[in-house]
Structure formats: C-alpha cells, structure tokens
Amino acid sequence: xxxxxxxxxxxxxxFDPAGTTAQHALENLGYxxxxxxxxxxxxxxxxxxxxxxxxxxxxxxxxLANPVIEDFDIKEA
Amino acid sequence: xxxxxxxxxxxxxxFDPAGTTAQHALENLGYxxxxxxxxxxxxxxxxxxxxxxxxxxxxxxxxLANPVIEDFDIKEA
Numbered sequence: 001x002x003x004x005x006x007x008x009x010x011x012x013x014x015f016d017p018a019g020t021t022a023q024h025a026l027e028n029l030g031y032x033x034x035x036x037x038x039x040x041x042x043x044x045x046x047x048x049x050x051x052x053x054x055x056x057x058x059x060x061x062x063x064l065a066n067p068v069i070e071d072f073d074i075k076e077a
Numbered sequence: 078x079x080x081x082x083x084x085x086x087x088x089x090x091x092f093d094p095a096g097t098t099a100q101h102a103l104e105n106l107g108y109x110x111x112x113x114x115x116x117x118x119x120x121x122x123x124x125x126x127x128x129x130x131x132x133x134x135x136x137x138x139x140x141l142a143n144p145v146i147e148d149f150d151i152k153e154a
Contacts, residue, residue, distance in 0.1 A: 033125035042084050042119040048110035
C-alpha cells in the first residue's frame with residue numbers, strides 16, 4: 001500500500017476568502033502577531049502499490065484540484 | 078517572520094463525506110487502485126517572530142480547528 005499526501009493551495013493572486021476571514025477572526029481574538037493565513041486542502045490518498053505518483057498527479061488535475069485556480073504538491077508519505 | 082504549516086484532519090471514526098465522495102468519483106473515472114481518500118485542511122500561517130508554536134496550538138483549539146471532531150498537527154516551515 002502506498003500513502004500519498006497532497007497539498008492543494010490557491011494559486012498566487014487567487015482570492016482566499018476562508019483564509020482572510022480566519023486572519024481577521026484571529027485578530028479579533030487578540031492574536032495581533034498574525035500576518036497572513038491561507039487555507040487549502042490536505043488530501044491523504046491510500047492506493048495499491050501499482051499506483052504511481054504520475055497517476056496521482058493525473059487524479060489531482062482531473063478531479064482532486066482545480067488546476068485553473070489551484071496548485072497541488074504530491075509527496076509519498 | 079515565522080511560517081507555520083498546520084494539518085487539520087478528521088479524528089478517527091469521524092465520517093469524512095468529502096473524502097468518501099472523492100474516492101467514489103476516482104473509482105468511477107477508472108482509478109481502481111485507490112483504497113482510501115481523506116480530505117482535511119492545510120493552513121499556512123505567517124506570524125511575527127514573537128508568536129510561538131504553543132500560541133498557534135491555542136489558535137487551532139479556539140478557532141482554526143474543531144477539537145471535538147478534528148486533530149491538528151503544527152510544523153514550523
């Protein structure tokens with residue numbers, strides 16, 4: 001069994017409303033040292049040994065991420 | 078400036094409908110080697126040097142995660 005860990009993040013310049021909201025909420029709670037919050041997706045994928053990282057990249061491009069607005073980064077864990 | 082990377086994942090036994098849906102969708106696309114998909118949050122937090130990992134853990138417990146149903150893991154990047 002292979003375990004892949006995928007980070008999906010908004011591309012540079014793409015608005016991240018969840019991150020902006022979280023940052024303001026942290027400031028309102030008194031955490032005034034916070035300079036930026038970005039919220040993306042963490043995908044943990046377990047697959048048979050026959051599934052390669054290239055195939056996982058294809059899954060990301062087709063379904064798990066939106067390549068128009070998101071970047072993805074795949075690591076085998 | 079410090080950069081923290083936070084992984085927020087559903088606790089063991091907590092239903093993850095997004096992950097289950099993604100897994101079924103991958104099977105429907107023909108990726109039959111996929112054995113499990115879990116979808117959580119990836120939070121990237123930039124903060125002043127004065128902000129410690131303990132303080133970030135407090136932010137997670139209070140706002141960024143739901144400790145009742147989610148685990149979080151903080152790494153300084």
